[in-house]
Amino acid sequence: MCSSDQVWLSCVSRNNGIVTVDMVLSCTENEMGKYPIFIVPTQPVSRWSSQSLSVRLKALAEALRDSVPQERVYSIFAPEIVVSLFSQLWSDLVGIGINEKPYYAARLLSCANVIPTPSSLPPSATCRLAVTADTTAIAKLCKGFSDESEPFVLGRNEAFKEASLLISKQQVWVYCVSEEITCIAAFTRNTSNMATITKVYTRPSCRGRGYARHLVREVTRHLLRSGRREVVLYVAHNNASAARVYESVGFVEPDPAVEVGHSVNWIEVGFDRNYVDLGHW
Numbered sequence: 001m002c003s004s005d006q007v008w009l010s011c012v013s014r015n016n017g018i019v020t021v022d023m024v025l026s027c028t029e030n031e032m033g034k035y036p037i038f039i040v041p042t043q044p045v046s047r048w049s050s051q052s053l054s055v056r057l058k059a060l061a062e063a064l065r066d067s068v069p070q071e072r073v074y075s076i077f078a079p080e081i082v083v084s085l086f087s088q089l090w091s092d093l094v095g096i097g098i099n100e101k102p103y104y105a106a107r108l109l110s111c112a113n114v115i116p117t118p119s120s121l122p123p124s125a126t127c128r129l130a131v132t133a134d135t136t137a138i139a140k141l142c143k144g145f146s147d148e149s150e151p152f153v154l155g156r157n158e159a160f161k162e163a164s165l166l167i168s169k170q171q172v173w174v175y176c177v178s179e180e181i182t183c184i185a186a187f188t189r190n191t192s193n194m195a196t197i198t199k200v201y202t203r204p205s206c207r208g209r210g211y212a213r214h215l216v217r218e219v220t221r222h223l224l225r226s227g228r229r230e231v232v233l234y235v236a237h238n239n240a241s242a243a244r245v246y247e248s249v250g251f252v253e254p255d256p257a258v259e260v261g262h263s264v265n266w267i268e269v270g271f272d273r274n275y276v277d278l279g280h281w
Helices: 050-065 080-094 132-147 156-168 211-225 240-249
Strands: 007-015 018-027 037-041 075-079 104-111 125-129 172-177 180-188 194-202 230-236 265-270
Touching (some): 007 050, 037 080, 075 080, 080 265, 125 211, 132 156, 132 172, 132 194, 172 211, 194 211, 211 230
Parallel strands (some): 037 075
Antiparallel strands (some): 007 018, 018 037, 075 265, 104 230, 125 172, 172 180, 180 194
16 A cells, blocks of 8 residues: 555465465654654564565565655664564665664563552552643653654654644543653554553653553553553663563563564664654654
8 A cells, every 4th residue: 555655565475375464564654754664574473484584575675665765764663583684675775874773672562461459549649641731741751752762852842743742642641740740651553452652751850759650550451441452562672670660560572473463572773864864753
């Protein structure tokens, strides 16, 4: 499927007359900007040999080259082995170098059941859906999150726009202490069966107090009660404290050998910024 702003590509194989979708690639954007290229295998990549995987990824790379300008492809986010092969294939096709340092390297965690806990919120604290009056406070936290997410740094106006969008779409919750917002959790890229928590950020002066744990727990409960089968998120390999928070709520590593599309280790690799147009996610 292809439009001027949204491109979806699939790699299919045929065996004894049966057509199987092996991978899906998305090249899309939203109001904040262009997303990285996402590549999701529909089965564990371990089932393919390196050569079979390379053949499939080369076909996707060639189709992508024919579908979008090469400067649109500023980074790739996918399971590690997929990124390793695809980024080199793409670089060879278009002649744009690969950045040595990944933008992001993380584990995928999934939660289908929140771990019961006897603890409750402190008397002065609340977890709730954000409202329009929260826009300025949330914008400051969106700005703080982006400042720690180089190279995807937002200006103040862009952070305000992001906060406004999240609130209007009812995709952000807040943790308040004495009515002051100290932590946010946003969930975007959602489907009817699955939600993705994409942003958790606590004001630096308020960290280490369990605010994020309470908020992620409540947001995950809310998303599961809304009919989703699971909630997923990514946690950076170098963020052990965040991993402990998520695991205490009930997030675990999916078994990539049995769960379709669920490779554990994901990575985002960028291309030479002199030749691409950086997006935002």
